Amino acid sequence: MEGAVITIILFVGAIIASGIKIIDQYERGVVLTLGKFSGIREPGLRIVVPVFQRMIKVDIRTNTIDIPKQEVITKDNVTINVDAVVYFNVVNADKAVLEVANYIYATSQFAQAALRDVTGNVELDSLLGKRDEVSQQIKDIVDGETEKWGINIDSVKVQNIELPQDMKRAMAKQAEAERERRAKIIAAEGEQMSAQKLGEAADIISAHPIALQLRNLQVLTEIAVEKNSTIIFPSQFMDTVQSVKDFMAKEVK
Structure with missing residues (x-):
């Protein structure tokens, strides 16, 4: 008992x-x-x-979902593999339990579909250069669908974009050609500026002949710095010296 x-x-x-x-x-x-x-x-x-x-x-904490690699054909017919990560949290616990059987799995599946749809409607250059905009589009689509499940999508980040090997080689050649083009343009601009400066110098010398004589003396001074150099004065040099003397005498008067 x-x-x-x-x-x-x-x-x-x-x-x-x-x-x-x-x-x-x-x-x-x-x-x-x-x-x-x-x-x-x-x-x-x-x-x-x-x-x-x-x-x-x-x-109700923020959770993450890794979207596995999806094989996608972009708008310009390039086959790529792309993955992403979704950050979300539950804002209405009752809806998360009553409206969907497994809210994490449902959110993951819908995010995969949205990733394929969005990346399939953009060109490869836009996908590579405007990744944040593409991520925002995916977020808006997923957030609009999961709102009825009491889920708030904080953000979606497109992570890895894998390109075919032939596409990688083509892009590498394109980048190399672009660098060579810029180098040639910079070199041409340098030649243009140099020619302009030489033209201005020629105009000054033609207006003041004595400037050429002074330039010759400056060159000789620079050469004389090397003590092991032998300087041979041409006969015209004496005329240059005499011209400088005459010019200086005229300036003194």
Whole structure:
């Protein structure tokens, strides 16, 4: 008799204990009473009626979903492999439980479809150069669909874009040709500026013949820095010296 009483007490205690729930700060508890939604339980110590009530905990922290590589044909008929990552969180725990069987799996599948649709409607150059815009388009599509499940999409980031080997070689050649084009343009601009400066110098020398003589003397001065150099003065040099003397005498007067 005593054994039966103890058994009953233990059974009742186990039932009561099963109704004591602890909800963490990052969770919300969705309570179903006789199979019907009856409310949300906030973090802390909570009591549910065993047998009649059931509580499902939902994590409301930001979660991540890795979208596996998707083989996509871009708008300009280039086959690529592209993957992405989705950041999301639950804003309505009741909808996440009542509106969809597995909200994480459903969000992942819809994000894969959106990734294929968006990347398939843009050209390769746009996909490579405007990755943020493409990611934003995918986010808007996924967010619009998952809103009814109580899911908020924080962001979507397109990560790796794998190109075919022949396309990589073609892009490398294109980049090399572009660098060579820029180098030739810079060299041509340098030649143009040099020619302009030489023309200006020629105009100055033609207007002032003595400037050429002074330039000759400056060159000789620069050569004389090398002590092991032998300088041979041409006969015209004496005329240059005399011209400089005459010019200086005229300036003094």
